[in-house]
Amino acid sequence: MDNSVYSYDPMESPEAVAAVKNLYVPQPYRIEKIIRHTLMEWAFRIPVDFEGGFDKFVEVSLPLVGECPISISDFGEGWIELVIRNVGRVTSRLFELDEGDTIFLRGPMGNGYPVKEEFVGKNLTVIAGGTGVAPARSVVNYFMRNPDCIQNMDVIVGFRNRDMILFHDDIEIWKQKFNTIVTLDDGDPEQGENVGLVTAYLDQLNYEEPENHHYVIVGPPMMIHFTVKGLLDLGAREDRIWVSHERRMACAVGKCGHCRVGNTYICIDGPVFRYDQAKHLVD
The missing domain is CATH 3.40.50.80 (Nucleotide-binding domain of ferredoxin-NADP reductase (FNR) module)
Structure with missing residues (x-):
């Protein structure tokens, strides 16, 4: 997937346009597992339909709350793990969620380690x-x-x-x-x-x-x-x-x-x- 923001070309077919992921639109994903490393840092294991990356990141959002960028701490086939520190409005609400709850993600974004x-x-x-x-x-x-x-x-x-x-x-x-x-x-x-x-x-x-x-x-x-x-x-x-x-x-x-x-x-x-x-x- 190209990380650049998609710019519409009227000469492209509707199928080609639909195939490009809109990085502005968050998609819902379910929290599979929460690991409480410390009082302030929890890991969220999330099944996803995209490939993670070495220090790539995703935008994590909750409706009516906001969104924040979180680095991918580990990943494998069909999953990523996010370590989140409870330091703000969005993250504090994330700490109120349980396994099985839904969060929204945009990404993955950025250029990571080669x-x-x-x-x-x-x-x-x-x-x-x-x-x-x-x-x-x-x-x-x-x-x-x-x-x-x-x-x-x-x-x-x-x-x-x-x-x-x-x-x-x-x-x-x-x-x-x-x-x-x-x-x-x-x-x-x-x-x-x-x-x-x-x-x-x-x-x-x-x-x-x-x-x-x-x-x-x-x-x-x-x-x-x-x-x-x-x-x-x-x-x-x-x-x-x-x-x-x-x-x-x-x-x-x-x-x-x-x-x-x-x-x-x-x-x-x-x-x-x-x-x-x-x-x-x-x-």
Whole structure:
């Protein structure tokens, strides 16, 4: 499916016009499963009739309430999973729903990580903080399910404290397959917990073959800024670092202007960008 907004051509046949999905119109989908990771972050498993993508996103809406962009945290044949944080009008109403209830989706939207085009057969490091672990999760899980497709993988994820850790089961599997570091801002070293920001553990990564090493960074703007700086200081290449600016998005079709930075529309051109092409995008 083409993510661009469809423009009507009177020379096209009615069948061709009908075949194009209208990205302005939300479609109903049923919530199959709700996983309550923390008090504030829940995962919604939803059967869908479209293919998900690595940090692509959908617009989630409720009639008479509103809509908001949510990144796809994982996906498979016929389903996607959305991790939603209860922080606003729409999300608070979503937290009132139960399994079997209906929500409305538009999408999928945006340009995600080039997993199959760029990462397969390479060294990959995924660094994510807080709810930023959600959109990065599909990338890690792809190589967890297809370990022969990656040369080497490192994962660093950071959370505020142990009560805010997401994806406990996934992380335990990641630890078995990859070099995985979990660090907490408010941790307890006496209980074997890593303490500190994700940037404190960058020196534990392998920076050999910089032309063959890609980095995925997802999190708050300041975390991305200092993580990129740390990676560059340690020898990473700008054109091998991929960052997400999804926090800016709103309408998802480049009309509201909320995500526009210069001539760039985050919702259409992103939300994932190669750092050397997007370092001018200041959040």
